[in-house]
Amino acid sequence: MSLTFLGRFIGFLMLAAIAALTGREYGLPIANYIAGARNSTAQDARFATRALVYRLPEQSPLSFTFSQPLTLFKLLIQPAVNADDHGRASGFVYGVKIHMYDATGAEVGAQEVYLHADSPDEVFASGEKWRFFRDRPEMVAGQDEILVESELPFVQADIEVLDEDQGVLGVDLRAYEQRPFLGSQAISAFLRRSKAEKRSLAAANAFPSDMLTQDEMTFLAANHWRPVGPTGIEGRDYQAFVLYEALLPAARRARR
Template identity: 35%
Template sequence: MRLTRIGRLVSLIAATAIGIGAAWLARDDIIRLIGWSKAQSELEVEAAKRSLVYRLNREAPLNFAFSRPAGVIRIVSQPLVDAGSWDRLDYWTYGFRVEVYDSGGTAIASHDIHSRALHPDRILPFRRPVRFVRDSDLKIALQDDTVIVSTPAASTIAITPLPSDPAVREIDLRVYERLPFIGRTALAAFHRRSPAEQAQLAGASALPAELLPDAERAALMTNRWKVLGPTGVPGQDYTVTVMYEGRFQPSDEEEDE
């Protein structure tokens, strides 16, 4: 009995020592997490990926045409706000109007979308993903995802900005249409993908793509979205911007501390 108690005591002491040692080795990360400054001027951003976004124009609508009649329309939007309000406000209100037209050009619906975009620092954790546009002092708030159900189905839409908070200088967005992959068509679409694309689609699955049953392969292709570009001539009918997405990285001074 005495040996058993001594053994337990030794195990407890060893576990405590290991925990203290691990905490000591990770002390820099812990200090950086607790004492991390949210001031963007003290951090460097390393771009990880980039996407094309389209800027709303106050003088003319931004027009999109679907490849087939669309019963569901998805719009991902984000306001760009001036730097002066970035450290003072928690959110910014903005809006835009979506005019929906059928194949004959007849207006069938009009939707006024009003959103409240939050400041990224208010909800996202340390080393959060950030979005930015190069050579611009404007800051990008969190994105909003809007889904519009259209009955009858839409052939084209036109989007114009609505009055927004004074700090909102621009509104960038992307429009998506749902890909018509259901049942056998979804499975056929999966098989048409390259091995690398299939592996990427199955990345969240427990099994690799080659071992997935057909039902799961079809499910991976169902309810997928395709981004659309506006109609017209770039630079004349619409403005396209490159949005970068990355993560904040500690500056050299922070690394040396």
């Protein structure tokens, strides 16, 4: 047996011993961590919904064109914040300005709205739901709903960022318009929807969607909000991201 071979053999035995000691010391904790992470992912991140949100540009407004003249539309809006600020106790303050235009391009109304959003930790601690991106580094702070009204009808709305706290990396939103259905049109619109959409519309009702009266179906369809996408080309005129919403299981909410 050559000295070279003997040296290699002794080195192999030493490495094997180190690996065995390391596995004995850290193998079980690592395995438990992996199992726990998988279990947490399965239990905590129970996806409820996902939706496209649109990031407000820093230097220009984001424009939405509606299917008909409106005097009311809805925004769901929330800031995306630096992950290092996820527990900021004071939350985040930001503002947006909304301009509304009629079919001739004349401005018929404008509003400035300042909002306060709870930190991501506060939203999670509420025990109900939280929102997140799966492929982006920023975290999602508290969401707000804005109903934007005008005395004069408008067909276009431009939205821009006014001001934002340090730590806010962007403001994301969704826009909705109400579709006016009357009488039998509303019932037909309700019946044409998928089972999942009917369940969603009837979620606040005491009875399931297949037991609703005609009046209840008419009311739900007539008050349905329809999402509206921004004007332009994605990547050039606006950025779109997928926002996920997750719910805590009832048992975990009860322990909070």
